[in-house]
Amino acid sequence: MNAFGDPQSVALVGGTSDIGLAVVAALGRSGRLERVVLAGRDRAGLAEAAQLVRAATGVDAVRTELFDATETATHDGLVDRLFADGDLDVAILAVGALGDADSALDDADAAVRVAEVNYVGGLSVGLRVAGRLRSQGHGALVVLSSVAGQRGRASNFVYGSTKAGLDVFAQGLGDRLHAHGVRVVVVRPGFVRTRMTAGRRQPPLACDRDDVGRAVVDALRRGRDTVWVPPLLRPVMAALSWLPRPVFRRLDL
Amino acid sequence: MSPDQGRLLTGWGRATRSSATVASPMRAQDVVAAVMQAGPRGVIPRGLGRSYGDQAQNAGGVVLDTGGLDRILQVDAAAATVTVQSGVSLGTLTQVLGRYGLALPVVPGTAAVTVGGAVAADVHGKNHHRDGSFGRYVSRMTIVTADGAVRQVRPVDAPGDAALFWGTLGGLGLTGAVVDVDLRVVPVPSGWMSVDVVRARDLDELLDAFESADARRYSAAWVDCLARGSGAGRGVVTSADHAEPGHKRPRGSQRSDRWRPPDRSGRVRVPPWVPAGLLNRWSVAAFNDGWYRASRPGTGVLQERSRYLHPLDGVAGWNRLYGPRGFVQYQCVVPAAQAVVDLLALLRSARAPAFLAVLKRFGAAGPGPLAFPRPGWTLAVDLPAGVDGLGRLLDDLDAVVATAGGSVYLAKDARLRPELVPVFYPRIDDWRELRAQVDPSRRWQSDLARRLSL
Numbered sequence: 111m112n113a114f115g116d117p118q119s120v121a122l123v124g125g126t127s128d129i130g131l132a133v134v135a136a137l138g139r140s141g142r143l144e145r146v147v148l149a150g151r152d153r154a155g156l157a158e159a160a161q162l163v164r165a166a167t168g169v170d171a172v173r174t175e176l177f178d179a180t181e182t183a184t185h186d187g188l189v190d191r192l193f194a195d196g197d198l199d200v201a202i203l204a205v206g207a208l209g210d211a212d213s214a215l216d217d218a219d220a221a222v223r224v225a226e227v228n229y230v231g232g233l234s235v236g237l238r239v240a241g242r243l244r245s246q247g248h249g250a251l252v253v254l255s256s257v258a259g260q261r262g263r264a265s266n267f268v269y270g271s272t273k274a275g276l277d278v279f280a281q282g283l284g285d286r287l288h289a290h291g292v293r294v295v296v297v298r299p300g301f302v303r304t305r306m307t308a309g310r311r312q313p314p315l316a317c318d319r320d321d322v323g324r325a326v327v328d329a330l331r332r333g334r335d336t337v338w339v340p341p342l343l344r345p346v347m348a349a350l351s352w353l354p355r356p357v358f359r360r361l362d363l
Numbered sequence: 364m365s366p367d368q369g370r371l372l373t374g375w376g377r378a379t380r381s382s383a384t385v386a387s388p389m390r391a392q393d394v395v396a397a398v399m400q401a402g403p404r405g406v407i408p409r410g411l412g413r414s415y416g417d418q419a420q421n422a423g424g425v426v427l428d429t430g431g432l433d434r435i436l437q438v439d440a441a442a443a444t445v446t447v448q449s450g451v452s453l454g455t456l457t458q459v460l461g462r463y464g465l466a467l468p469v470v471p472g473t474a475a476v477t478v479g480g481a482v483a484a485d486v487h488g489k490n491h492h493r494d495g496s497f498g499r500y501v502s503r504m505t506i507v508t509a510d511g512a513v514r515q516v517r518p519v520d521a522p523g524d525a526a527l528f529w530g531t532l533g534g535l536g537l538t539g540a541v542v543d544v545d546l547r548v549v550p551v552p553s554g555w556m557s558v559d560v561v562r563a564r565d566l567d568e569l570l571d572a573f574e575s576a577d578a579r580r581y582s583a584a585w586v587d588c589l590a591r592g593s594g595a596g597r598g599v600v601t602s603a604d605h606a607e608p609g610h611k612r613p614r615g616s617q618r619s620d621r622w623r624p625p626d627r628s629g630r631v632r633v634p635p636w637v638p639a640g641l642l643n644r645w646s647v648a649a650f651n652d653g654w655y656r657a658s659r660p661g662t663g664v665l666q667e668r669s670r671y672l673h674p675l676d677g678v679a680g681w682n683r684l685y686g687p688r689g690f691v692q693y694q695c696v697v698p699a700a701q702a703v704v705d706l707l708a709l710l711r712s713a714r715a716p717a718f719l720a721v722l723k724r725f726g727a728a729g730p731g732p733l734a735f736p737r738p739g740w741t742l743a744v745d746l747p748a749g750v751d752g753l754g755r756l757l758d759d760l761d762a763v764v765a766t767a768g769g770s771v772y773l774a775k776d777a778r779l780r781p782e783l784v785p786v787f788y789p790r791i792d793d794w795r796e797l798r799a800q801v802d803p804s805r806r807w808q809s810d811l812a813r814r815l816s817l
Contacts, residue, residue: 112814113378113416113691113777114754140754141780197422197813247369247404247422248381248810291371291382291422332639332749333688 111248115330116140117199121192123235125150125174126159128304129254129319130204131166136323137200137330138167147192149175171195179205179231180223189238200330201239202252205231208306211266221268228272233279240283243292250293252326253280257300257338260347264359284335295329297322299339315340372426375682376415377689378748379777381422381810385409389431391542394507397427398540398806405808408540410477411452414484415692416777417810418535424808427540429479435459436543443548444502449479449541454676457669466551466668469497472721474673479541484774485533485729487736488672489581489603492724496736498532499729503545506531506538509802513542530797533733535773537807537817538798555606556581556671558664562655566596566707570700573724576602581671582724585658587651588710588717588744589644596707598722599658603671632679639686642747647716688749693757694772695764696725698739702767706742706760713756719745732790732797735772743775754778773811781816791817 111117117137122130125148134146146163150156156174163172173195177188192198209224210217236251243249258266259273277296284294301307301316317340325339338344350358370385386406388394397406404424411430412419419426432450439445440463447456453467454474460466471486480486482504487496503517506527516528531538559579563569569584576582582602590597675681682690697703703722710717721743728737746753761783764771770787771779785791795817798805811817 111379112754113376113689113748116754116778118814141758245423247383247424289371289382290369291380328751331751331754 111199111250111330112142114140115250115327115333116142117250117330118142119145119195119197119199121147121149121198121201121239122204123149123192123202123239124179124204124206124254126152126155127204127206127254128306129299129302129322130202131159131162132319132323133202133204133252133326134163134323135166136320136327138163138169139327143167143169144171145169145195146172147175147195147198148172149177149188149192151176151178179235180226182230182234185234185238188235189242192239193242197246198239198243198249200250200252201243202254203232203236203239204254205235206254206306207269208266209268211264211268214268224268225272228269229275232276236276236279236283240287240292240294244287244290248291250295250330251280251283252295252297253277255280255296255298257298257343257347260298261351261358293333293335295326295335295337297326297329297337297339298343300343302339315343315346370426372409372412372420373689374416374418374420374777375413376691376748376777377682377685377687378691379417379420379810381417381420383421383424383426385426385428387428387431391505391507391513393431394427394540394542395511395513397425398507398509399511401425401806405806407807407809408449408479408483408536410450410480411475413473413476413480415775417814418484418774419480420810421808422810422813429477429540432479432542438463438465440465443550445546445548446543447478447546448543449477449482451478452476453478453481454669460548461554464550465548468494468500468547468549470672472673473676474669475676478544478546479536482532482541482544483534483536485731485734486774487725489583489723491736491741492577492582492726493580495726496729496734498731498734500547501528501532501544502547504528504531505542505544506540507542508539509804509806514539526797527801529731530733530794532729532731533735533774534731534794535733535811535817536809537812538801539807551605551668553606553608554668556603556666556668557606558601558603558661558666558671560658560661560664561600561602562597562658562660563600564597565594566598566704569596569598569600569722570703572600576600577724580604584722585654586707586720586722586742587655588707588715588720589648589651590655591711595711596704597655599655601671603666605668606665631677633681633683637683637686639688639749640747641686642684642716642718644714644716647718650718685745685747686749688747690745690747691753691757691777692743692745692775693760694741694743694775695760695769696735696737696739696741696772697764697767697769698737699767700740702763702769703740703742705763705767709756709759709763710744713752715744715746715753715756716750717744717746719743732794733773733788735770735774737770739769773815776811776815779815781814784815784817
C-alpha cells in the first residue's frame with residue numbers, strides 16, 4: 111500500500127458480490143494493483159467474476175478460491191490460501207445473504223442461515239484475516255456493513271440484525287488493531303442497485319455499486335474508518351435514530 | 364537491547380504507517396545478533412525517522428533504532444577527517460566539528476538526520492553542483508552484512524568491497540547496516556554565510572538567476588507552484604558562500620566566528636494536533652503570496668550557517684502541519700530546464716497545494732548504481748496525501764521525468780510504480796545482483812523494498 115492508500119494486493123471474500131467487485135475495480139484504478147484473490151462458493155460465478163476483474167483492472171494475476179462462509183472449520187485453510195502469494199494490502203469482507211423478512215416468522219431455519227453467512231461467517235473469516243494482517247504489520251480490512259444494521263426495521267430485521275452484529279464487531283476490531291498498523295474500514299451503504307436487490311422498490315438515496323467503490327478508495331486515501339454511501343445517509347440515519355418507535359414504525363422504509 | 368514489540372512507525376510524511384518490532388543496538392555485535400535472528404520479514408535500520416516515506420519501516424519485521432550508536436569516535440583536525448558511528452546526527456556532528464573550525468562538506472535541508480541515514484539516502488545539499496553528494500566524502504564504512512559479517516568497505520579496494528561500498532550509498536539500508544564511517548570534512552572560515560537573495564518575477568527570471576548563482580557554493584530557489592498568469596513560476600533564489608571572518612556581523616550577534624549551537628529555545632513548535640485540510644490550495648496560495656512578498660532581495664546578507672542550511676529546523680514538528688493524513692514529498696531530477704517548465708505547468712494546472720517547492724542545480728552524478736543526483740535541475744514538492752487526484756498527478760509528473768531522461772528520488776518516495784524503478788535507475792540490475800550476492804535470503808527488508816519489489 112502506498113501513501114495514498116492504493117493497494118498492490120487485494121482479496122475479496124464473497125468473490126461474486128457485486129459491491130465487492132465494484133470495490134476491487136475502484137481499487138485498481140490507481141494502476142498499482144498486481145494481485146487479486148476472489149473467494150466464494152460459486153465456481154462458475156467466481157470464474158466470471160475473475161474475468162470481470164481482469165477486464166476492469168488490467169491485472170492478470172487473479173486467483174479464485176472456493177469456500178463456504180458457513181463452514182467455519184475450513185476457514186483457516188481458506189485464509190492460508192488467501193495469503194499464499196504474500197502480503198495482502200486490502201481484504202474485503204463482502205459475504206452476505208439478504209434473506210426474506212416476510213417469511214422469517216414461518217421459516218426460522220432460513221433466518222438462521224442468513225445469520226450464519228452474514229454474521230458467523232463474517233466474524234470467522236474476519237478474525238482470521240485480521241490475525242494475518244496483524245502479523246504482517248500493515249493492511250486494511252474493509253467490512254461491508256449496511257444502514258440496515260443501524261436501526262431495526264419490520265422489513266429487514268433479520269438481515270439488519272446480522273449487519274448490526276458485524277458492524278459492532280468491525281468497529282471494535284478496528285480499534286483493537288489500530289496500534290498494529292492495521293485499519294478496519296466499516297462501510298455502511300444504503301440501498302445499492304445490485305443483483306441482490308434487483309426487483310425491490312428503490313427508496314430515496316439509493317446508489318450504485320460504483321459509488322461504494324469510490325467511497326472505499328476515498329476512505330483508504332483519507333484515513334477514514336467509517337464510510338456512509340451516499341454520505342448524506344449519516345445525518346439521515348442520525349435523525350432517524352431519534353424518532354420514537356411509534357413514529358418510526360409507521361414510516362414506510 | 365530489549366526489543367519493543369509492535370510499535371507503530373511512519374515516515375516523516377506520516378502518510379505511510381506500519382507496525383514493527385523495534386530493537387535498539389548499542390554496538391556492532393547487537394546489529395549482528397539482530398540480523399542473524401531476523402525472521403522471514405527481515406530487519407531494517409532507522410535513524411531519526413526523517414525519511415519521508417516507508418524507507419525506514421518494516422511491517423511485521425524488525426526495525427533497528429540506531430540511536431544507541433551515537434559516538435563520535437575520532438576527530439583528526441589536522442587531516443580533516445572524522446570517524447563516527449552511524450546513529451550520530453549531522454547536527455551533533457556539526458556542533459562538535461565547529462569547535463575545530465571544521466564542517467561537513469554536504470548537509471541536507473535538515474540537520475536532524477543520522478550519518479547512517481545520510482549514507483543510505485546518499486543525501487545532497489544546496490551545493491551539489493559544486494561539491495557532489497554526501498557519499499563523495501565517505502572514505503571507509505563498517506557494514507554488518509546479512510551473513511553477520513562485520514566488513515570494512517572503501518570506495519577503492521578489493522573489487523567486491525568497493526561494489527558493496529557504492530551499493531550501500533543510496534542503498535536505503537538494504538545491503539547492510541552501517542555501523543561507523545570515516546568522513547572527510549572541510550575547514551570553514553566562520554559560522555556565517557554571506558547570502559544573496561534574488562526575487563524572480565517568473566520562471567524565466569528564476570532560471571536566469573541560477574546562472575549567476577552557479578558561481579556561489581550554495582544555491583537553491585523556492586518556487587511558488589500556485590501563482591498563475593504572468594507570475595507563473597515566480598520564486599526566490601538564494602545563493603551563498605561561507606563568510607570570511609571579519610565580515611561585518613549583524614547587529615546584536617555574538618562576536619564569534621566559530622560555529623555555535625543555534626538557540627532553539629525560542630523556536631516555533633507545531634501543536635501535536637492539527638486538523639486535516641489546514642493546508643489547502645487557498646491557504647497555501649495565500650502563504651506563498653506572503654512569502655514571496657516578504658522575501659527581501661539583498662546581496663551579501665550575513666546569516667547564521669545552520670539557519671541558512673536548515674531553514675526547516677526552525678519549526679519543530681513542521682510535518683504535523685499537514686494534519687493526521689500527512690503528506691508526501693516528490694523529488695525528481697531532469698537534465699534540461701524545459702522539463703522543469705513542464706512539471707511546474709502540470710502542478711499549476713492541477714492547483715496542487717504545494718507550499719514547499721524547491722528547485723536546485725545538480726552537478727555530476729556519483730558512481731553508485733542507485734545514485735540519484737545527475738546533472739540538471741532537481742525539483743522537490745511537498746503535497747498533502749489526503750487530497751483527491753494527487754496520486755494521478757504524481758504519475759503524470761513521473762511520465763514527464765521519464766520522457767526527459769530524469770529520475771525520481773527513492774529516498775523520498777512513497778508512491779512510485781515499481782515498473783518505473785529501472786527507468787529511473789538504469790543500473791538497478793547491478794545493484795540487485797550485489798544484493799542477491801550479499802543478502803541472498805533478503806534479511807534486510809523494508810516496506811519500500813517490498814512495495815517497489817527492489
